[in-house]
Amino acid sequence: GENVEQHPSTLSVQEGDSAVIKCTYSDSASNYFPWYKQELGKRPQLIIDIRSNVGEKKDQRIAVTLNKTAKHFSLHITETQPEDSAVYFCAANPRGQGAQKLVFGQGTRLTINP
């Protein structure tokens, strides 16, 4: 089955600097890769997603890149702010099933230091 590995498990950056979180997946048929942000005690919220027909997608300070050949995708946050502090999860859909089932990475705890 699909296996999603996420690194690093914790990340601390200075406010204003960039943060990068990386994920690898095992199922070459996967074609949908969302990223979720979870603040302490809250629900995971979708912040950006990318489909396999696209190599990069950007939304203001957030961007995601996808390398299908290497089976990895990354989240990039630029000009980080204190409110970016949270746990971030990547996910992939096994066997290319659309949104019907996601396998999540273990999460990255991002801390933005003022």
Added chain:
Amino acid sequence: DAGVIQSPRHEVTEMGQEVTLRCKPISGHNSLFWYRQTMMRGLELLIYFNNNVPIDDSGMPEDRFSAKMPNASFSTLKIQPSEPRDSAVYFCATARTGGPNQPQHFGDGTRLSIL
């Protein structure tokens, strides 16, 4: 849009008791997912439904866990009997199907503590 609604938000009960968690999906969403989140195991998919039909229950840990979706507006996850190791946050998420890659929207979760 009220979002995915879960109840209760918190549940504390003694081991051996039956626990029922409830979820109301976003109107028009016909896929529903139950997840369990713990520090050790992260976010695990327990079971998911399409159009009220269970599609994949391979993540359900054991026979003590059961889930139903009697109609498009309601689902339950039941644990009977409950054990301390079932303590976790349980999330329900829903999505539209039809068309490619519809994102999942999570409810606020139920924090379950089994004493």
